[in-house]
Amino acid sequence: MKRLLMFFALLLLILVSACGNNETNAGTSEDTPEANSSEESKSEESNTDSSSDTFTYESENGPVELPKEPKRVVALYFGGSILSLDANIVGVDSWTKNSPLFRDKLTDAQVVTEEDLEKIIELDPDVIIGLSSMKNIDQLKEIAPTVTFTYGKLDYLEQHIEIGKVLNKEEEAKNWVKDFQKRAQSAGDEIRAKIGEDATVSVVETFDKQLYVFGDNWARGTEILYQEMNLKMPEKVKEDALEPGYFAISPEVLPEYAGDYIILSKEPGSETSFEETETFKNIPAVKNNQLFVADANKFYFNDPITLEYQLQFFKDHFLK
Structure with a gap:
């Protein structure tokens, strides 16, 4: 019996010693420049992976996570601004669709309203843009990231720049605004x-x-x-x-x-x-x-x- 107790005591001592060595080794590894560099690299890599295809846009209703390169946009308003920035519109309001100025660019776009939820789901958008006065905004947000604007809250040129921000093309929008104002004033x-x-x-x-x-x-x-x-x-x-x-x-x-x-x-x-x-x-x-x-x-x-x-x-x- 005495020998058995001594055996368990020795086994416990070995286990405690092993744990202590692991903790020491772990601490030493984290403190080395090579380890820190490796961990930072992994962290940066992880952040890049998670954010490389999206960015946060500060909308009038709070932050919205948006794709940096949207492929399928549903434009329930502001269709002309979206088209001018070469975004692909898959769903659009009837007024925009009927404009002779946009018709050739919207041949494949479906006419939708904020009430056509099932139709919008079928269009599989990655961004939805519209007015804050629309119905079903909460439901639209469940389909895709949704950004809305209050009509008239921004002037007409600021509005275009904001659309540029949503589409990750702010500089392009700003450059057009500057050039247009110069030509119009002249x-x-x-x-x-x-x-x-x-x-x-x-x-x-x-x-x-x-x-x-x-x-x-x-x-x-x-x-x-x-x-x-x-x-x-x-x-x-x-x-x-x-x-x-x-x-x-x-x-x-x-x-x-x-x-x-x-x-x-x-x-x-x-x-x-x-x-x-x-x-x-x-x-x-x-x-x-x-x-x-x-x-x-x-x-x-x-x-x-x-x-x-x-x-x-x-x-x-x-x-x-």
């Missing part, structure tokens, strides 16, 4: 020199048998005319449309909102009987051939593709 200098510094311009749209006038930040070319070119809007337009962005009017009061020049944006085939009235025909801008008619389908947005078209339209008509 064209504005030429236009004001020709029509006069005090000449006024109205932007009018006919939609669903209703006329609208616009302020300086509701697309339809308003950002270019009023913000970049520094052209003047009539006082009545400024009074009623500047703050809300747009204002509905009747054809009878259109002369009150008419500038020296009028940009009339309308869809082909839309109701235009008001143009046959004496009230309309007697507007000075109409009588002086200073009414420029634009295709509304090409004027609805304020993304780079649309803005480039609008800028050329204004140069062609004001400087002809």
Whole structure:
């Protein structure tokens, strides 16, 4: 019995000694430069592996983990900006899909809304972009990383830069903004020199048998005319449309909102009987051939593709 107890005591001593040696060796190994270098290398390698294909975007609703090279984007709004940055759109809103300026780039894109959850799942997007006012945002986030923006919270150029950030193409977006502003402001200098510094311009749209006038930040070319070119809007337009962005009017009061020049944006085939009235025909801008008619389908947005078209339209008509 005594010998058995001695055997167990010896075995316990050996086990304790072995554990102590392992701990010592482990501590020595971690303290060596070679070991530290190896561990740091492994750590960096692990971080690279986990983050090489994604980055964190700080959205207005908090951080969102996004792919650095998105392959399949569902654009529930801001489609033009996304297209201008050469992203592949697999799902898009109907307004964007119907624009003649985007049609050739969206031949394979499916028309979807935020309510078409099953259809969006089938599209297998890696990014979804839309408006903060959309329905089903929480459900969309379960399908793919989702970034939303509040319309009008950013100005039209800042908005494009943010889309650039989402797509990991911020520098490309910034470079376009800088170049566009330079060209638009230069064209504005030429236009004001020709029509006069005090000449006024109205932007009018006919939609669903209703006329609208616009302020300086509701697309339809308003950002270019009023913000970049520094052209003047009539006082009545400024009074009623500047703050809300747009204002509905009747054809009878259109002369009150008419500038020296009028940009009339309308869809082909839309109701235009008001143009046959004496009230309309007697507007000075109409009588002086200073009414420029634009295709509304090409004027609805304020993304780079649309803005480039609008800028050329204004140069062609004001400087002809």
